[in-house]
Amino acid sequence: MIELRDVVVAYDTRVILDSVNLTIQDGETLVILGGSGSGKSTLLRLLIGLQRPTSGQIIVDGVDVTTLSEEEFNKVRQKMGMVFQYSALFDSMSVGENVAFGLREHTTLSDDEIMRIVSERLGWVGLSGYESYMPNELSGGMKKRVSLARAIALDPTLILYDEPSSGLDPITSGTISMLIRGMQERLGCTSIVVTHDMQSAFYVADRIALLDKGQFIEVSKTEDFKHSPNPKVQQFIHGEAEAIDIVTRRDI
């Protein structure tokens, strides 16, 4: 279980996350929605320790990870996987080497066993036989799938997805959503997905949280979220633009 207790992230006078509280149960898929700059990606970075909060606690399986040193956090990270917005594949390594990376660094498995796991994970994401390809030979959707295969290589208990469908066409985006759901069912892991894609959110989520101006204004089950009376939620679901004053040259 993951708990966020009064988490604050602030730079000088700018508050990104404002006393955020959230509990994520084991095995659930939580989708975090929010506008650009609402603090969604910051939240993911906090959970995986790429960034430390200004104040507050993040409890992962009973341990306050905000107090851990980098070396101690590395032990926690071995149970986590992350799919980056732009895949973040190591471009000097082949697809197979990317997926094998964590296994080579953190296990004593033989080369044959590592290659077996790499083939299996690539098969799970529909990329069997792509081991020798280089990342620059792949499409955006394929890179995302390799990134997912790399994230699940060490059988994580928590997978974080940062905008998994951004920059993808609707069909590829749908494939990624199916893979997220599929991984959750196959591995039984907890998944946290940050996205703008409502269709994907409704497909993969057990619960949805809406972040606005650094605070959660709605956290509810997917069906409840769809019918929430909160006008901000409905605005987000229906993609209604916020009125802004457009000053034209003629007005000046």
Add this chain to the structure above:
Amino acid sequence: MNWLELIGRNVITGLSNVGTAMLLIWQTIKQLKMLNIWHVLQQMAHLGVDSLPIISLTLLFAGGVMTLQITDVLITYGAQSTVGGLMAVAMGRELGPILVGVVLAGRVGAAITAEIGTMKVTEQIDALRVMAVDPIGYLVVPRVVACMIMVPILAFYGVAIGIAGGYFVATAIKGLAPATYLDSIQIFSTVSDFTLGLIKSSVFGAVIALVGAYKGMHTKMGAEAVGFSTTSSVVTSIILVFVLNYFLSTLLF
């Protein structure tokens, strides 16, 4: 902002940068125990062996032109028997280490910053951390160790090529007898002229790799930032090589 605030801000930024650089050095030393020999060998091949052609060309012509300039003067004063020795001492102590240092600051330092900077911009360094791998141990340490080994080797090779360039110019163009040039090397130079030069080169290697890595790790987001970091890395490395060379020469010779 008045001038006092400007000075204050620059002093604070400067001290902060020095502090961060010191932290990187300390973390690099701490991570030495996790050294992966295979990664070091890969970097030695990539950063060192690939630099042989540029070192050969640079030092060959530097040795040649220096001989071209000094031979006439020395012949005028009847000191032609010192040409080889002068070349060997100058190459071994100063020209070899510093020219190799400058060339490698441009080639290797830039390559390290561009590679690590691009990894930073494309979130690959974050990916390393997410996969519980220390980026300093994985990226910086092998490059620093590889440079500390390869730069002296390249400097030794460069000194030999420079002396050979001088030999060619002195004998083929200026008409000096080959034996005069070679005997003079034996008479005037000592082993320490070369070994102490190599110690300097090892320090330059560490500086080039550390500056390259520091600039890469602190690249801001965007493709333009990688270019800026790379330029800054080369300029900083070259300045540090010259400044350190003075102090090391004072200390060692």
